[in-house]
Amino acid sequence: MHSPDHRSQLDAADGPAVNHAGGVARLMGDDALFGRVLARFRNEYRQAAAGILAAHQDGNTQLALRLVHTLKGAAAMIEAVPLRRQADAVERALHEGTGDVHGSLARLQAELERVLCELDTLASTLPARAVARPARSHPDALRTLMTLLDEGNGDAVDIVREAGDALAAELGEDGYRRVADLVEGYDFDGALELLRERVAGG
Known part of the structure; x- marks a missing residue:
């Protein structure tokens, strides 16, 4: 064999x-x-x-x-x-x-x-x-990111990069960096779990 x-x-x-x-x-x-x-x-x-x-x-x-x-x-x-x-x-x-x-x-x-x-x-x-595209606006970046992560959609990586300011405002700089590191490493499940904990905690 x-x-x-x-x-x-x-x-x-x-x-x-x-x-x-x-x-x-x-x-x-x-x-x-x-x-x-x-x-x-x-x-x-x-x-x-x-x-x-x-x-x-x-x-x-x-x-x-x-x-x-x-x-x-x-x-x-x-x-x-x-x-x-x-x-x-x-x-x-x-x-x-x-x-x-x-x-x-x-x-x-x-x-x-x-x-x-x-x-x-x-x-x-x-x-x-x-290959490249201009930055987009993301009025509901956090919800969009969670949906993409739940679907296993690779666009999550682009959202994390393009909507960094909006996500940092929602999550705080440390929270954003933790999520971004997981997403960049393709650990979508880990990133989604962190975001769900954040949403549940208000």
């Missing part, structure tokens, strides 16, 4: 790096939003595998685990299924402290490069509005 790690290699070889149709469907059919999510991934995760490797080589397993978990969540958000599976394989290897961690990390790097290569090629074909 093939290991999960080996199966992820087979999946990567047989299919696209990113399931674009699945990603658009995850975001309620919003092509422009998916374009922005892809652009954010392309900009922010280019050195992700290198960072995980460096943390592992330094013996900082907790940092390596946090970084790979974040990458796994980001890969899931863009429907980069082979990358998500390879990140999961690395996460399990780091947790267990057994197996070929370096080999798993090398495969993670290769799959991340495949995703980035696909996104680099795609970037030149994306309309400008899919």
